[in-house]
Every structure is written in structure tokens, then in C-alpha cells.
Amino acid sequence: xxxxxxxxxxxxxxxxxxxxxxxxxxxxxxxxxxxxxxxxxxxxxxxxxxxxxxxxxxxxxxxxxxxxxxxxxxxxxxxxxxxxxxxxxxxxxxxxxxxxxxxxxxxxxxxxxxxxxxxxxxxxxxxxxxxxxxxxxxxxxxxxxxxxxxxxxxxxxxxxxxxxxxxxxxxxxxxxxxxxxxxxxxxxxxxxxxxxxxxxxxxxxxxxxxxxxxxxxxxxxxxxxxxxxxxxxxxxxxxxxxxxxxxxxxxxxxxxxxxxxxxxxxxxxxxxxxxxxxxxxxxxxxxxxxxxxxxxxxxxxxxxxxxxxxxxxxxxxxxxxxxxxxxxxxxxxxxxxxxxxxxxxxxxxxxxxxxxxxxxxxxxxxxxxxxxxxxxxxxxxxxxxxxxxxxxxxxxxxxxxxxxxxxxxxxxx
Amino acid sequence: xxxxxxxxxxxxxxxxxxxxxxxxxxxxxxxxxxxxxxxxxxxxxxxxxxxxxxxxxxxxxxxxxxxxxxxxxxxxxxxxxxxxxxxxxxxxxxxxxxxxxxxxxxxxxxxxxxxxxxxxxxxxxxxxxxxxxxxxxxxxxxxxxxxxxxxxxxxxxxxxxxxxxxxxxxxxxxxxxxxxxxxxxxxxxxxxxxxxxxxxxxxxxxxxxxxxxxxxxxxxxxxxxxxxxxxxxxxxxxxxxxxxxxxxxxxxxxxxxxxxxxxxxxxxxxxxxxxxxxxxxxxxxxxxxxxxxxxxxxxxxxxx
Numbered sequence: 001x002x003x004x005x006x007x008x009x010x011x012x013x014x015x016x017x018x019x020x021x022x023x024x025x026x027x028x029x030x031x032x033x034x035x036x037x038x039x040x041x042x043x044x045x046x047x048x049x050x051x052x053x054x055x056x057x058x059x060x061x062x063x064x065x066x067x068x069x070x071x072x073x074x075x076x077x078x079x080x081x082x083x084x085x086x087x088x089x090x091x092x093x094x095x096x097x098x099x100x101x102x103x104x105x106x107x108x109x110x111x112x113x114x115x116x117x118x119x120x121x122x123x124x125x126x127x128x129x130x131x132x133x134x135x136x137x138x139x140x141x142x143x144x145x146x147x148x149x150x151x152x153x154x155x156x157x158x159x160x161x162x163x164x165x166x167x168x169x170x171x172x173x174x175x176x177x178x179x180x181x182x183x184x185x186x187x188x189x190x191x192x193x194x195x196x197x198x199x200x201x202x203x204x205x206x207x208x209x210x211x212x213x214x215x216x217x218x219x220x221x222x223x224x225x226x227x228x229x230x231x232x233x234x235x236x237x238x239x240x241x242x243x244x245x246x247x248x249x250x251x252x253x254x255x256x257x258x259x260x261x262x263x264x265x266x267x268x269x270x271x272x273x274x275x276x277x278x279x280x281x282x283x284x285x286x287x288x289x290x291x292x293x294x295x296x297x298x299x300x301x302x303x304x305x306x307x308x309x310x311x312x313x314x315x316x317x318x319x320x321x322x323x324x325x326x327x328x329x330x331x332x333x334x335x336x337x338x339x340x341x342x343x344x345x346x347x348x349x350x351x352x353x354x355x356x357x358x359x360x361x362x363x364x365x366x367x368x369x370x371x372x373x374x375x376x377x378x379x380x381x382x383x384x385x386x387x388x389x390x391x392x393x394x395x396x397x398x399x400x401x402x403x404x405x406x407x408x409x410x411x412x413x
Numbered sequence: 414x415x416x417x418x419x420x421x422x423x424x425x426x427x428x429x430x431x432x433x434x435x436x437x438x439x440x441x442x443x444x445x446x447x448x449x450x451x452x453x454x455x456x457x458x459x460x461x462x463x464x465x466x467x468x469x470x471x472x473x474x475x476x477x478x479x480x481x482x483x484x485x486x487x488x489x490x491x492x493x494x495x496x497x498x499x500x501x502x503x504x505x506x507x508x509x510x511x512x513x514x515x516x517x518x519x520x521x522x523x524x525x526x527x528x529x530x531x532x533x534x535x536x537x538x539x540x541x542x543x544x545x546x547x548x549x550x551x552x553x554x555x556x557x558x559x560x561x562x563x564x565x566x567x568x569x570x571x572x573x574x575x576x577x578x579x580x581x582x583x584x585x586x587x588x589x590x591x592x593x594x595x596x597x598x599x600x601x602x603x604x605x606x607x608x609x610x611x612x613x614x615x616x617x618x619x620x621x622x623x624x625x626x627x628x629x630x631x632x633x634x635x636x637x638x639x640x641x642x643x644x645x646x647x648x649x650x651x652x653x654x655x656x657x658x659x660x661x662x663x664x665x666x667x668x669x670x671x672x673x674x675x676x677x678x679x680x681x682x683x684x685x686x687x688x689x690x691x692x693x694x695x696x697x698x699x700x701x702x703x704x705x706x707x708x709x710x711x712x713x714x715x716x717x
């Protein structure tokens with residue numbers, strides 16, 4: 001056990017002193033801080049453009065012409081202001097659009113048809129939508145007036161404010177949605193990134209032939225457990241720094257965030273859900289790292305690690321998809337079953353817990369299953385690692401390795 | 414300490430690699446474990462170090478089964494390897510602590526061996542920045558950390574230049590003088606001949622010779638003599654002897670003729686023949702085979 005700590009210390013120092021790790025962390029932090037500053041940047045530019053036309057909104061680059069006797073240009077001034085570019089000649093309007101005097105010309109054909117003349121059409125035009133609404137409103141008001149109803153009264157009635165006083169007895173899926181998604185993605189990144197670090201680190205010693213010195217110096221169990229823990233801690237350390245950068249970025253720019261985003265971020269978080277998330281993430285993270293260590297032990301060359309660990313990536317994708325389903329439908333039976341499968345529970349159970357009420361016994365069962373699987377995988381990875389010392393050169397198949405381990409127990413760990 | 418290797422057998426995928434390998438090593442005596450490439454030296458050493466389990470046989474140290482982790486064992490594997498991207502001092506300290514030293518002892522031991530191998534200037538360099546020979550020295554240094562009681566070096570001389578080989582020879586001699594139990598394997602006989610006390614020759618997984626080198630040389634050189642004459646070529650000398658001297662067999666190497674007396678013919682008889690033939694003797698001495706000669710002879714016998 002003492003040697004586990006020595007291996008852990010050496011491996012951790014090795015990870016943290018790597019320039020690539022330091023540079024990546026720094027870059028990620030900068031990216032995260034910049035990303036969290038996006039609302040501030042957007043507000044900055046919005047403020048500038050707004051300040052130009054603060055008093056009245058004008059539509060100088062629009063031109064209007066009405067061919068319908070029922071729709072007068074005057075009725076449009078309510079919406080577009082008094083300084084309308086009014087045309088009586090269609091060819092003049094076209095000419096102005098072409099020469100760029102105006103961007104967009106609207107010709108009202110009748111109460112139901114508008115022709116829009118534009119030189120270059122962008123992705124989205126808000127004035128098109130506005131014109132449609134205006135014509136609809138003109139028609140509606142006309143119909144109400146004919147029936148002897150004041151359109152203003154209708155407007156007032158249809159805008160009567162209604163209040164819903166909601167009382168959520170279990171969990172509020174709406175408020176937890178965003179934070180669930182962010183945390184799920186965080187765990188995904190954590191496992192995929194640091195998992196491959198573990199398998200590379202295990203394969204590295206076979207690749208550079210240090211393994212024989214190591215296994216004759218200490219127990220393989222100390223080596224594997226120390227290595228996995230070092231990578232786990234290294235991963236968490238890097239991740240925490242990036243996460244901290246995210247929080248700092250958020251708090252610096254907090255004022256620029258719409259109220260609802262801040263609410264979605266933090267009202268979904270309670271101490272118990274944080275605890276459940278941390279427990280399941282920690283156990284699941286170790287479980288996956290031991291799995292990565294097992295498969296990393298199968299290969300003799302670092303360059304073979306990528307293909308060797310592909311099955312884990314696929315397995316983790318299943319967990320990710322299940323959790324994604326869980327975010328939209330946390331009570332789905334598929335998600336419920338998934339929350340008991342150790343490889344899937346890492347994401348599925350915290351998601352279920354965030355979004356619905358999960359009985360304690362279910363949490364416990366899932367947790368115990370994950371712990372037992374992690375121990376099993378740790379044992380397996382140690383055995384495979386030890387077995388790997390006997391098979392330099394060739395890539396050992398996972399199934400073949402299992403057969404060898406269980407066929408004759410001639411490996412001391 | 415006496416280490417007895419008793420009847421070790423080992424097979425891989427149904428192919429038997431080691432056949433009843435047995436020999437004894439005593440502390441304070443340099444034991445050279447010699448054989449050609451692929452003879453089974455590394456497999457024997459790996460089974461001794463418990464990297465592989467032997468199919469049968471046992472390793473006994475002072476009457477008790479030998480468990481490497483119960484002793485301070487320095488081991489240089491044949492497959493050289495250390496962390497290329499780690500600093501030399503850091504990784505040597507790491508290996509020393511893994512074998513039970515505290516940080517202070519580990520650092521002292523690591524620094525001692527780095528200095529001994531004249532690499533102090535590079536102690537904070539990454540291993541991969543060193544030349545291959547210097548990396549080899551660091552690998553040897555790792556096996557000598559923590560003042561090991563038992564030192565097992567698999568092909569320690571391969572990759573070393575003559576100067577560094579000399580440093581290593583001195584280190585091995587020093588270990589032996591300190592009473593350590595030292596085993597080293599080699600296929601380069603000339604490197605180890607001068608300081609081997611004991612040798613074990615292995616070929617095709619079988620021990621073909623094991624014992625005290627001086628004794629073996631003396632036994633194998635018995636009734637053989639070296640003869641060299643002035644003013645006459647080797648061929649002329651051979652013809653003269655063949656014509657006038659009975660009961661001898663004549664061989665030669667680049668230094669002299671090697672004459673074996675047959676049918677109870679004594680050295681004295683041969684000397685009388687030489688005097689009678691008035692041969693102008695430049696050299697007349699007993700013949701002691703080199704380790705290489707012994708090796709070639711024994712392997713030849715096995716193959717015959």
C-alpha cells in the first residue's frame with residue numbers, strides 16, 4: 001500500500017510537470033473565460049448600435065407602396081413612424097432598391113398579398129414578419145369594428161395577466177435541465193480524456209520496457225492502482241482548474257447574463273444533488289479508468305492504445321446517449337434500467353436524481369454495483385498488466401487475456 | 414549466501430526452452446552465466462527474478478526458497494528500458510524508493526551511482542537526451558541502487574564502449590569484494606574472462622558446464638603444451654614434429670602450436686624430443702584454454 005502512494009506521487013508529478021498538460025490547461029482556461037464572456041461582448045455591441053437610434057426607431061432603408069384602397073400608407077405609420085419612404089411608382093421603387101437607396105421595398109397588392117422587393121436577401125428578415133402581422137391586424141381590427149367591437153378592448157382582454165403559482169413536490173426538471181446537461185458533458189470529457197491518459201500511461205511502460213524493472217521492484221497492484229489514482233487526480237486537478245476558470249468567468253460577467261440562465265444554472269443545484277453527482281462521478285470515473293488500464297495493459301506499443309480502447313469509447317457513448325434520453329425523459333424505463341448498469345449509471349443515475357425523485361435504496365444498489373464492478377476491473381487490470389509482462393511484442397486480445405488469467409492462476413499480484 | 418538453481422524447466426507455447434537448468438552461485442565470487450544468443454540465459458534469469466514462473470524446479474537461497482522481493486535485489490533486465498522523458502535523478506530516486514529506501518537514502522544512492530558513472534552533469538537531464546551508452550550506464554546504475562545484497566545483470570556489457578566496460582568491470586569486482594552475490598550473463602567471453610571466478614555455460618536451454626573457471630581451465634588444459642620456435646614457420650615446425658615425434662596431436666592458434674601428449678607420453682618426454690631435434694625454442698609452456706576456447710569446445714561437443 002505504501003508503494004501505491006510512491007507510484008501515485010511519481011506519476012502525478014510526471015503528469016503535472018508535462019508542458020503539454022500545463023499549456024493545454026492554460027489554453028482551456030482562456031477559452032472557457034472567453035466563452036463565459038460572450039454575453040458581455042454581445043451586450044457591448046448591442047449597446048453601441050442601440051445608442052445610435054435611441055429615441056425613435058426609423059426604417060429609413062424601407063420603401064412602401066400601396067395598391068390597395070383598403071390599406072392606406074397612413075395606417076403603417078403607427079408601426080414604422082412618420083418618416084416613411086412612400087412610393088407611388090413601382091419602377092422608381094425598384095430603381096431605388098437596385099441602386100441601394102433602400103434595402104427593401106414592400107408593395108401592398110391587396111389586404112392579403114404583399115410583394116417584397118429586395119436586392120440581396122439575407123437569412124432572416126424581421127420586417128417581412130412585421131408586414132404580415134400588420135396586415136393581419138388591419139384586417140382583424142376592421143372586422144371587429146364592423147361587428148361593433150372596439151379592437152382596443154379586445155387587446156386589453158387578451159393581454160390580461162395570469163399568474164401560475166407552481167408548487168413542485170419532487171424535482172423540477174425544467175430548472176435542472178441546463179446544469180444536468182453541463183455536468184453530463186463535463187463527466188463525458190473527464191472520462192474520455194483522462195481514460196486514454198491512463199491506458200497510454202500503462203502501455204508506455206511496456207513500450208519503453210520499464211515494466212520489467214517495475215514488476216521486479218514492487219507489486220503490480222501498487223503500480224496499477226497508483227497509476228490510475230495519479231491520472232484520476234491529475235484529471236480532476238486539471239478539470240477543477242478549468243471549471244474554476246468557468247465560474248470566475250461567469251461571476252465576472254454575471255450582470256450580462258439573462259436572468260433565466262442564472263436561474264437555470266443554480267436553482268437546479270442542491271447540496272444533496274451535488275453530493276450524489278460527486279459520488280457517482282468519482283466511482284464511475286475510477287471504474288472507467290480501471291477499464292482503460294485493463295485495455296491499456298493488453299498492448300505493447302503506445303500507438304496501439306487508440307484501437308485497443310475503442311470499445312470503451314463505444315460503451316461510454318451508450319452511457320451518454322442513455323443520459324441524454326434521461327435529460328428529456330428521466331422516468332423512461334430505459335434510463336431507469338441504465339441507472340443500475342455500472343457503466344451507464346455514472347451519468348444516468350445523477351441525471352435521474354437531478355430531474356426526478358429517486359428512492360435511496362435505488363441509489364444504494366446502483367452505487368454498490370458500481371463499486372463492486374470497479375474492484376473487479378481493478379483486479380482484472382492488475383492481472384492483465386502482470387500477464388502483459390509475459391507477452392512482449394504481440395497485442396493480446398481481451399478475451400484471450402481473460403482465458404489466460406482464469407485458466408491457470410499462475411500470476412502473482 | 415549460496416543461491417542454488419535446481420532443475421529449472423520452462424516451456425512457452427509447448428516448446429521447452431529450459432531443460433533442468435541447475436547451478437550454484439556463492440556470494441563473494443563472480444558468476445558468469447554464459448551462452449550464445451538464444452541459449453536461455455535471459456529466460457533463466459527471468460524465472461529467477463519471478464518475471465515468469467518456472468514449470469518446475471526451484472531457487473534456494475541459503476536453504477530457503479528464494480523470493481526476490483524478500484531481499485534487496487538489483488536487477489538489470491536484458492530488455493533495457495527506463496522513462497525517456499523523466500529526469501535521470503528523479504527516476505532513479507523513484508526506483509530506489511519503490512525498493513524500500515526512504516527519500517534521503519534513495520537520493521544519496523542515486524547520486525552516488527550517477528557520479529560513479531561520471532554522469533553528474535546530466536543528473537537533471539531527461540534520459541532520452543543522453544547517448545545510448547550513457548543511457549545504458551543509468552540502467553546499470555538503477556540495478557545498483559540501495560546497496561543490493563544480490564545483483565543480477567543480464568548482458569551488462571552489451572552496448573558499452575571499452576572505457577565504460579572497464580568502469581563496469583571495476584564495479585562488479587568491487588561488489589564481489591564486498592561479498593555480494595553477483596550473477597551476470599554475457600555472450601562476450603573475452604569481456605568476462607578476466608574477473609569471472611565461476612562460470613556456467615548454457616546452450617539450447619541446457620547447462621553444459623558449470624564450475625570454477627581456474628579449475629575448468631586447468632582440467633581442460635591438462636597434458637597440453639604450447640610450443641613456438643625461432644627461425645621456423647609454424648608449418649615447418651608441424652612437419653618436423655609429425656615426422657619425428659610419436660604420440661602427440663598437434664593443433665595451433667595464432668600464438669603457437671598446441672601439442673597434446675597422448676598414450677601416457679609426458680611433458681618430459683616431449684621436452685627430450687624437442688632437445689633431440691635441436692629446435693630453437695621460443696616458447697614452451699603449459700596450455701591454458703581461453704574461456705572462448707572452452708566455450709567453443711563444449712558447444713562443439715554438444716553439437717557433435
